[in-house]
Amino acid sequence: MPFTVTGLMLIIAGFWGFLMACVIVPGEAWSWFGDKPSTIYGTPITLSALAFNILMAIAGGIIGAWLITRDPFWMMSGALAGIISVASGLDIYYPSLVFIISFVAGVILKPCATWLENRGIDDAVGAVTVHGTIGLFGVVMLGVFASGYPALQGAAGDAPTISLMGQIIGAVVFFLCGFVPGYIVSLVLKGMGMLRVPEGAEVAGLDTVKVPAQGYPEGIMVSPPASR
Amino acid sequence: MGFPYDSATWDVVDGAMFMGWGSAMPGLYTLIAIVICGLVLVLGNGSEHKRYKDY
Numbered sequence: 420m421p422f423t424v425t426g427l428m429l430i431i432a433g434f435w436g437f438l439m440a441c442v443i444v445p446g447e448a449w450s451w452f453g454d455k456p457s458t459i460y461g462t463p464i465t466l467s468a469l470a471f472n473i474l475m476a477i478a479g480g481i482i483g484a485w486l487i488t489r490d491p492f493w494m495m496s497g498a499l500a501g502i503i504s505v506a507s508g509l510d511i512y513y514p515s516l517v518f519i520i521s522f523v524a525g526v527i528l529k530p531c532a533t534w535l536e537n538r539g540i541d542d543a544v545g546a547v548t549v550h551g552t553i554g555l556f557g558v559v560m561l562g563v564f565a566s567g568y569p570a571l572q573g574a575a576g577d578a579p580t581i582s583l584m585g586q587i588i589g590a591v592v593f594f595l596c597g598f599v600p601g602y603i604v605s606l607v608l609k610g611m612g613m614l615r616v617p618e619g620a621e622v623a624g625l626d627t628v629k630v631p632a633q634g635y636p637e638g639i640m641v642s643p644p645a646s647r
Numbered sequence: 648m649g650f651p652y653d654s655a656t657w658d659v660v661d662g663a664m665f666m667g668w669g670s671a672m673p674g675l676y677t678l679i680a681i682v683i684c685g686l687v688l689v690l691g692n693g694s695e696h697k698r699y700k701d702y
Contacts, residue, residue, distance in 0.1 A: 455661075463660050486687050513665045515676035522683055565666060567649035572657050580655045 420491065427495035434502050435473055438509065442466055451572060461572025464510040472509045472517045476501040479518040483525020490529075493545070497525035500549045504557040507586075508565055520560050524553050551597070555590045562586030 442464055443450055443457050451457040458464050480501020484493045501521030505512055512520070532548040542548060562583035569578040579585070608614040615621075620628045651669050652659045667673045 462657050463664065468665070482684070482687055486691065508666075511664065511666050513667050513673045513676055515673065515680040516666065518680045519676060519683065522680075567655065568666075569650065569655045569657055574656055574658065576655075578656055580650070 424491050424495050427492075427499065431477060431495070431498050431502070434499070435470065438473060438502075438506065439466060439469060442469065457572065458510050460570070462510055462569070469509055471514055472505065472512055473502060475514045475517040476505045476509075476521040479521030480504070480525040480528075483522040484528055485525075487526055488529050493529050496545050496549050497528050500524045500528045500553040503550060504553050504560065506554075507557050507561040511565060511568060516564065520557070520564075524556060527556070528553060551594075555594065558586050558590045558593065559583070 441459050443459060443461075445452050445455050445457075451461040456464055456466065477498040478501070480497040480499065481494050482497075484490075484497025484500070488494070501524055504524035505517045505520050509517070528545070528548060531552040532542060532545045535542055535548060535552070540547065561581060562585065565581045566583055568581045570581050571578045605614055616625065616628070626634060665673070667676065
C-alpha cells in the first residue's frame, strides 16, 4: 500500500508537468501569440490558473473518493480521476466548478470500478476506470458546462464551438479508438498465449514468480485486512 | 451558459478568462463547493466517531 500510494502521488505530481507542458509560451517562432500564452489549440490560458485548477481537481477527487471508500489507494486514484475529469476544460473552468466536477468523479470512481470488475474486466489498479470511465465523464461534462465556447483559435464562424452532442460523439470516438485496437491486440496476444500468466502463477503472485528477490525480510507478516 | 461575448471567437478575449465571468455563476459554484466541503466534514466526522466507539 505505501509504495502504491507513493507511486500514485508521483503520477499526480507528474500531471502538473504533463499538463503545463501543454501551455505554449509566447514570443517564440512556434508560438500562437507574441504576447500571451495559449493552449496547444490557441485558446487563452495562464500557468497560474492551470496550476490552481489542477490543485482544486486533486482536492475534489480525493475528498469524493474518501467519502465513498476511506481507502488511501482509492483516494489517490480519486485525485487522478479528479484531474482527468476536468482536463478537457482546465483552461476555462472556474476553480469552484473544477472542485465540484472532480468531487463527483471521486464519488463515482469506486462504484464504476466495481461495476466494470463485476462484468469480468480485470482492472487490478483501476486504470480503466480512472482514465477510461472518468475520462469519458470529463469529456461529456465539458459539453454540459461549456456549450457555445469556441473550441479552437480562429475567427468567428471558422472555429467550431463546444456542444454537448459534439462532446458525446467525441467520447464515443475516443472509446472506439481505444477499445477496438486494444481488443484486437489482446486477441492476438491471447492467440499466441502471451496475454495472461498461468493461474498458478497468479495465485502465487507475480512478484514471487518473476522477481528473483524478496521485497521484505523473512518473518515480516503482511497486515490483516482492515475491518470496516 | 454559453460564451459571454457576441461572437464565438477567442480574438475578443485579451488574456485568460474563466467560465461564468461577468455573471453570478462563479459565486454559485463556490457556494456549492462550500456546501460539499461542509457536508463531507459533517458526514465524515460522524462516521469516524462511530468507529471510535469500537476502541
